Amino acid sequence: MEHPDYRHIAQAIRGTTDWDDAVPLPFPHEGADVYNLAFRSRQAAHLLGQPGYRCEAHGHSYAAEPASDGTADCDIKDNLEFRYPFLRGHSAAGDGTRSRHLIILLHGLNERSYSKYVPWAYQLWRQTGAAVALFPLSFHVNRVHPHWGREIKQHLGRRQEVSRNENVHAFNSVLSERLDTHPERFFWGGLQSYGDVVDLVKQIRSGQHPYVDPEAQIDLLGYSAGGYLSLGLMLADEGGLFKDSRCVLFASGAVLRSTHLSTRLIMDMACEISLMKLFVRFTMRLASPRLAHWLADHEEGRWFRALFGEESERPRLEARLRELAPRLLAIANSNDDVIPAGAVLNTMQGLHRDTGVRVETLALGVHEHPFVCPDYEQRDRRFITEFLDVPVMGAGFEKFIAAAGGLFKRG
Numbered sequence: 001m002e003h004p005d006y007r008h009i010a011q012a013i014r015g016t017t018d019w020d021d022a023v024p025l026p027f028p029h030e031g032a033d034v035y036n037l038a039f040r041s042r043q044a045a046h047l048l049g050q051p052g053y054r055c056e057a058h059g060h061s062y063a064a065e066p067a068s069d070g071t072a073d074c075d076i077k078d079n080l081e082f083r084y085p086f087l088r089g090h091s092a093a094g095d096g097t098r099s100r101h102l103i104i105l106l107h108g109l110n111e112r113s114y115s116k117y118v119p120w121a122y123q124l125w126r127q128t129g130a131a132v133a134l135f136p137l138s139f140h141v142n143r144v145h146p147h148w149g150r151e152i153k154q155h156l157g158r159r160q161e162v163s164r165n166e167n168v169h170a171f172n173s174v175l176s177e178r179l180d181t182h183p184e185r186f187f188w189g190g191l192q193s194y195g196d197v198v199d200l201v202k203q204i205r206s207g208q209h210p211y212v213d214p215e216a217q218i219d220l221l222g223y224s225a226g227g228y229l230s231l232g233l234m235l236a237d238e239g240g241l242f243k244d245s246r247c248v249l250f251a252s253g254a255v256l257r258s259t260h261l262s263t264r265l266i267m268d269m270a271c272e273i274s275l276m277k278l279f280v281r282f283t284m285r286l287a288s289p290r291l292a293h294w295l296a297d298h299e300e301g302r303w304f305r306a307l308f309g310e311e312s313e314r315p316r317l318e319a320r321l322r323e324l325a326p327r328l329l330a331i332a333n334s335n336d337d338v339i340p341a342g343a344v345l346n347t348m349q350g351l352h353r354d355t356g357v358r359v360e361t362l363a364l365g366v367h368e369h370p371f372v373c374p375d376y377e378q379r380d381r382r383f384i385t386e387f388l389d390v391p392v393m394g395a396g397f398e399k400f401i402a403a404a405g406g407l408f409k410r411g
Contacts (some may be wrong), residue, residue, distance in 0.1 A: 001398050004030045006122065006387050010115040013085055021210065028090055032125065035086040035211065041138075043195040044080055046188045047073035053290055058297060062290040069181045071145060073188075079143040085114055087121045088131035088211060098213040101130035102204070103408060104197065106226025108251075108368070110175045110266050111140050116369065119388045119397070124221070127405030131212065135197065137226065138189035139178075148174045162270045169264035171380070176271035183271075183278040184291050187304060193229055194300060201241045219408050220247040224339065224367065227252020228307055234328070235303045235320050248404045249330045251367055254343030255309035256280060261338060263376070265368040265383060279308045307347075318350040325356035329407045331400060332359055335374075338367035360403050364396045371397045 024033035049072020053062040091097045114134050121132040155173040207214040222230030227249035234247050257280045262272040278286050294301040306313035330348045332341035341361050348357045364370035371393040372386045
């Protein structure tokens with residue numbers, strides 16, 4: 001596998017501020033074009049801060065749910081209007097070519113940059129010929145409030161004052177404080193991301209996407225948190241939008257109760273405890289009426305509960321996994337302490353190992369940077385600035401791309 005200058009590509013994307021949907025960054029030596037396409041989320045009605053809420057499907061109204069820690073979630077403009085990188089083969093300007101195959105790549109929790117995903121997107125395109133959309137999750141990457149980055153010291157200071165807290169770090173302080181204060185954000189942000197991807201696919205199917213054919217094959221690759229979103233999309237298959245899609249879950253798929261989310265790169269311990277209390281231990285006791293309704297009476301909510309580890313939903317989950325098995329692949333990491341490989345097997349292959357879902361296990365680096373850092377003893381700088389350690393992790397990366405590309409390629 002040849003490796004171009006990924007850093008050059010990533011820096012060019014980050015360094016370009018004046019984007020036009022019709023004008024890509026050309027990388028003719030690599031044979032690729034990268035666009036940064038505008039998108040507007042239509043899912044703000046779910047977010048905290050609304051004066052009231054309405055479930056039209058069931059005819060229920062709910063009281064206001066204010067955010068107690070600053071700007072209302074529903075008013076953060078950067079989360080509602082943003083751009084996403086779109087990589088495809090280089091084409092002559094204005095030739096009108098639309099891709100017949102698209103891979104939507106969904107990233108992990110507490111991600112601040114697309115940079116580490118540039119090698120993934122590039123090699124997936126080289127392997128399959130598919131265009132690749134790097135789509136940001138709610139309140140991640142470029143969908144964050146600009147003030148958060150300028151206030152990290154204040155967030156960190158408050159997290160350090162939380163009694164008996166562990167894994168407190170500047171990297172995770174903003175997300176930890178936001179989710180610890182309002183753990184329900186974990187679901188509402190996920191629901192917004194779910195709706196955004198559904199809307200993106202609807203845009204394509206209606207012929208409104210400038211670079212993807214309405215009849216294109218659309219596949220999903222979800223890493224970590226993005227894997228749960230990808231699997232949720234496949235499980236629910238809203239409107240049949242994903243009935244022919246294939247999906248790769250990477251370092252993802254274990255039920256939430258079997259994960260260990262507290263690390264200096266994801267969230268601190270107090271935050272993890274708050275999430276586990278709400279979504280695993282005492283869900284219906286702690287959930288607001290609106291959240292309880294969504295988790296009990298909405299298809300998306302029930303699948304989320306199944307992936308949280310709700311045992312009453314296990315038979316339904318395993319039955320659906322059997323249906324999806326030919327179009328699913330889970331890639332687990334034997335060195336992953338956050339989402340352990342054994343826990344991925346337990347969920348994806350089922351209690352009796354009879355779902356038929358294929359799970360491949362690779363020996364990679366740590367969960368957050370599987371192709372860069374072999375352990376957590378690495379300097380902080382490596383976790384932020386490096387994309388791919390070819391001498392140490394290149395073989396594992398190539399196996400990952402070969403496995404994913406093998407599922408995505410047709411014929």
